[in-house]
Amino acid sequence: MLNKIMKRGSRKVPRSDAHDAAASRLSSSVTVNHASRSAAAAPPSPLTSPSPSPPPPVQFESLPLFRDVPAPDRPTLFLRKLRICSLIFDFSDSLSSPREKEAKRQTLLELVDFVQSGSCGRLPDPVQEELVRTVSANIFRCLPPAAHENTGTVDPSADPEEEEPYLDPAWPHLQLVYELLLRYVVSQDTDTKVAKRYVDHSFVLRMLDLFESEDPREREYLKTILHRIYGKFMVHRPFIRKAINNIFYRFIFETERHNGIGELLEILGSIINGFALPMKEEHKLFLVRALIPLHKPKSVGIYHQQLAYCITQFVEKDYKLADTVIRGLLKYWPVTNCQKEVLFIGELEEVLEATQTAEFQRCMVPLFKQMARCLNSSHFQVAERALFLWNNDHIVSLIAQNRSTIFPIIFAALERNVQSHWNQAVHGLTANVRKMFLDMDGDLFEECQKQYIETQMTDKEMEERRQLAWKQLEQLVNDKMSDNNGGDDDDMVVS
Numbered sequence: 001m002l003n004k005i006m007k008r009g010s011r012k013v014p015r016s017d018a019h020d021a022a023a024s025r026l027s028s029s030v031t032v033n034h035a036s037r038s039a040a041a042a043p044p045s046p047l048t049s050p051s052p053s054p055p056p057p058v059q060f061e062s063l064p065l066f067r068d069v070p071a072p073d074r075p076t077l078f079l080r081k082l083r084i085c086s087l088i089f090d091f092s093d094s095l096s097s098p099r100e101k102e103a104k105r106q107t108l109l110e111l112v113d114f115v116q117s118g119s120c121g122r123l124p125d126p127v128q129e130e131l132v133r134t135v136s137a138n139i140f141r142c143l144p145p146a147a148h149e150n151t152g153t154v155d156p157s158a159d160p161e162e163e164e165p166y167l168d169p170a171w172p173h174l175q176l177v178y179e180l181l182l183r184y185v186v187s188q189d190t191d192t193k194v195a196k197r198y199v200d201h202s203f204v205l206r207m208l209d210l211f212e213s214e215d216p217r218e219r220e221y222l223k224t225i226l227h228r229i230y231g232k233f234m235v236h237r238p239f240i241r242k243a244i245n246n247i248f249y250r251f252i253f254e255t256e257r258h259n260g261i262g263e264l265l266e267i268l269g270s271i272i273n274g275f276a277l278p279m280k281e282e283h284k285l286f287l288v289r290a291l292i293p294l295h296k297p298k299s300v301g302i303y304h305q306q307l308a309y310c311i312t313q314f315v316e317k318d319y320k321l322a323d324t325v326i327r328g329l330l331k332y333w334p335v336t337n338c339q340k341e342v343l344f345i346g347e348l349e350e351v352l353e354a355t356q357t358a359e360f361q362r363c364m365v366p367l368f369k370q371m372a373r374c375l376n377s378s379h380f381q382v383a384e385r386a387l388f389l390w391n392n393d394h395i396v397s398l399i400a401q402n403r404s405t406i407f408p409i410i411f412a413a414l415e416r417n418v419q420s421h422w423n424q425a426v427h428g429l430t431a432n433v434r435k436m437f438l439d440m441d442g443d444l445f446e447e448c449q450k451q452y453i454e455t456q457m458t459d460k461e462m463e464e465r466r467q468l469a470w471k472q473l474e475q476l477v478n479d480k481m482s483d484n485n486g487g488d489d490d491d492m493v494v495s
Helices: 002-009 015-029 071-084 098-117 125-139 147-151 171-186 201-212 216-232 234-255 261-273 281-295 300-317 319-331 338-353 357-375 380-391 393-401 403-420 424-440 442-494
Strands: none
Touching: 071 098, 071 125, 098 171, 125 171, 125 201, 171 216, 201 216, 201 234, 216 234, 216 261, 234 261, 234 281, 261 281, 261 300, 281 300, 281 319, 300 319, 300 338, 319 338, 319 357, 338 357, 338 380, 338 393, 357 380, 357 393, 357 403, 380 393, 380 424, 393 403, 403 424, 403 442, 424 442
């Protein structure tokens, strides 16, 4: 029996079982080190599971300077330097990897100087591809949350202009990366037919997303680079305009929060200035659907200067758009925000300076009805700014040509200011405008004054009638109540 047991114990194991057993023995004795493939693998302790070790610090490869290398070898060296600059560091911790950060900064400086000098001539295609890849690895990142996102609430009374700008601690490296990209884009050796394969629509779209950055220094670089890309890569122009259009739509109708609207409008100001005449219908739709509605958000004061420039550029390019622009301003005219009103009146003056008589006549009635309301504003800055329109010679000439329509609209507002406005400066300016009207057309002035007096008397009579009607109604009610009370008393006596 013992021999049978021994024979059973020495039975051969099937090949598949033997393979699994060997694999299990191999896996139990080998550890893969993901941090460094060249590092020796240490066997784990048989009693405890292996604890993950921190990754070793990044080692920068020591590379020679460009001037120390023959010219034919410089593109290869440039490629190697680009690859080590793709390494990203954590700048939230100022104590981590200080030597490596400084080495990367020096390498970036050398790359910028090399591209700017143009000594390499046209970069080979693989080098251009690696350059764009390195730039992408550095600048395309998750932006830190904004202040209102950190708290999770939005304060409606908070003024965006008073918010402290966020300064990215990684800017010492980011600035050099942006400078490298800028030098590559503006270089005369950069062939757009080749570069457009790397600076493609996806790259441009991700650049536009970075305009949300709260760091004004980054947005300034983005503005310059995007403007250069628009000027050099003609194939991207329609796409860039459409992408900016979509950003504006989302800002106006959804979020009303975006940090880069002013910078995008600055780019558009230059683009609009280069529009050919006659203007395409696409550009006119952009004015109506995007630029004019940008007057709606509460934060318009942040970017109003750039917006007014773009609007004025449209009118100067095509004076027939003046009526569309003025009616658009009146549509979004603020009701309770006096500071926005002052901005709107200033923009309106710039538009009127470029307006011709025919377009002015189409919109002058609703325009001066609004100006009459501004003249009587209790906020003295609004009334004062509206009265300053009469200091503009072109606007005065437009008013003089159409005085028979405009005088009757604003005469009552001027008289009310003279009689009852609380601010002395507004009193003085109103008197000057009133005298200007008198000198311009005395007969029309007297006629308007006569109509104003008649209107005042009519309004006074109507008010007296209204008061009398109320008194009569009250008397009727009191008499009826007295009769009812008297009838109740008689009933009580009879009972």
